Amino acid sequence: MPRRDPSAADRALESLRMMWTIRRFEEAVEELFNRGQLHGTMHLSIGQEAVAEGVAAALDEGDMITSTHRGHGHTLAHGADPRTMLAELLARETGYCRGRGGSMHIADVAGGNLGANGIVAGSMTIAAGAALSEKMRGGDRVTVCFFGDGASNEGSFHEAINLAAIWDLGVVFLCENNQYGMSMPSSEGTAGESIANRANAYGIPGIQTDGNDVVAVYEATVEAAARAREGGGPTLVEAITYRYRGHSKSDRNLYRTQAEIDDWRNERDPLNRYEGSLLDSGVDGVRIDEILGEVRVSIRKAVSGAFSDRATPVSDLEGAAYAS
Numbered sequence: 001m002p003r004r005d006p007s008a009a010d011r012a013l014e015s016l017r018m019m020w021t022i023r024r025f026e027e028a029v030e031e032l033f034n035r036g037q038l039h040g041t042m043h044l045s046i047g048q049e050a051v052a053e054g055v056a057a058a059l060d061e062g063d064m065i066t067s068t069h070r071g072h073g074h075t076l077a078h079g080a081d082p083r084t085m086l087a088e089l090l091a092r093e094t095g096y097c098r099g100r101g102g103s104m105h106i107a108d109v110a111g112g113n114l115g116a117n118g119i120v121a122g123s124m125t126i127a128a129g130a131a132l133s134e135k136m137r138g139g140d141r142v143t144v145c146f147f148g149d150g151a152s153n154e155g156s157f158h159e160a161i162n163l164a165a166i167w168d169l170g171v172v173f174l175c176e177n178n179q180y181g182m183s184m185p186s187s188e189g190t191a192g193e194s195i196a197n198r199a200n201a202y203g204i205p206g207i208q209t210d211g212n213d214v215v216a217v218y219e220a221t222v223e224a225a226a227r228a229r230e231g232g233g234p235t236l237v238e239a240i241t242y243r244y245r246g247h248s249k250s251d252r253n254l255y256r257t258q259a260e261i262d263d264w265r266n267e268r269d270p271l272n273r274y275e276g277s278l279l280d281s282g283v284d285g286v287r288i289d290e291i292l293g294e295v296r297v298s299i300r301k302a303v304s305g306a307f308s309d310r311a312t313p314v315s316d317l318e319g320a321a322y323a324s
Helices: 009-034 049-058 072-077 082-089 122-137 149-153 155-166 196-202 214-229 258-268 270-280 285-308 314-321
Strands: 064-066 143-148 171-177 206-210 235-240
Touching: 009 049, 009 072, 009 082, 009 270, 009 285, 049 072, 049 143, 049 171, 049 214, 049 270, 064 122, 072 082, 082 285, 122 143, 122 155, 122 171, 143 149, 149 155, 149 171, 155 171, 155 196, 171 214, 196 206, 196 235, 206 214, 214 235, 214 270, 270 285
Parallel strands: 064 143, 143 171, 171 235, 206 235
Antiparallel strands: none
């Protein structure tokens, strides 16, 4: 059975908690970066929380994911511990990759996260390989491959989907179409009516869904994962969403208007929409406020805890990079 169902009353608050956890986590690391306490770069997924949670809620224990450079939300929704993630971002020995991977390369193989990837579309062939391995073992675990709209124009996109279709591999190719590939609108850089339509070329289902509606994402993923688990092969799902921040922390965000950003934030924000639907269904507003407060406390504790952990020693970097 799925771990969470955002459309079921008894599980809805779990999904709300996770979506708020993702947003508060992203806001916390953004603040740390702005204070000069977190180095390197990062790619925030504020505004895209419903995609990560909708997908994760539809997966079974043991299912796997591959992620992207914008992967904090995927990792958290798939079960990662915020403190361990922050330790990784802060180059602490207690991080998922002992502080060596940082924001774009968090992996937790034991937990089913096969890794984020700084190469656009880099995780697509990894996902196909993982699904092939699972098929050769005779298992039925599903692999979800997250990627962005820009990745749909890379060669790996076509190679991975083609092989997965030929071999009926258990992959769900999940495109987070957040409207921009770096600074270019996806409508100007991607031919065809939609990315989901590209599934037709490979003879597999293509589904376009509202990526700011956690229930819609959940339902699309349930359908795709069931097909994969039953040996029916891959599905291409395109979730239409939006990122509020720039492509990365070095992006001054000059290629779109504030009015456009405000429209998505005010009218289509995934958290506001989901909270509104819960209130309409009779969920206690006081409990919602309590959950938000609990999330704030948990993220604060994660930040302070990660800072107290031992920094990754520079003297040991070579040992983590080479095998003797």
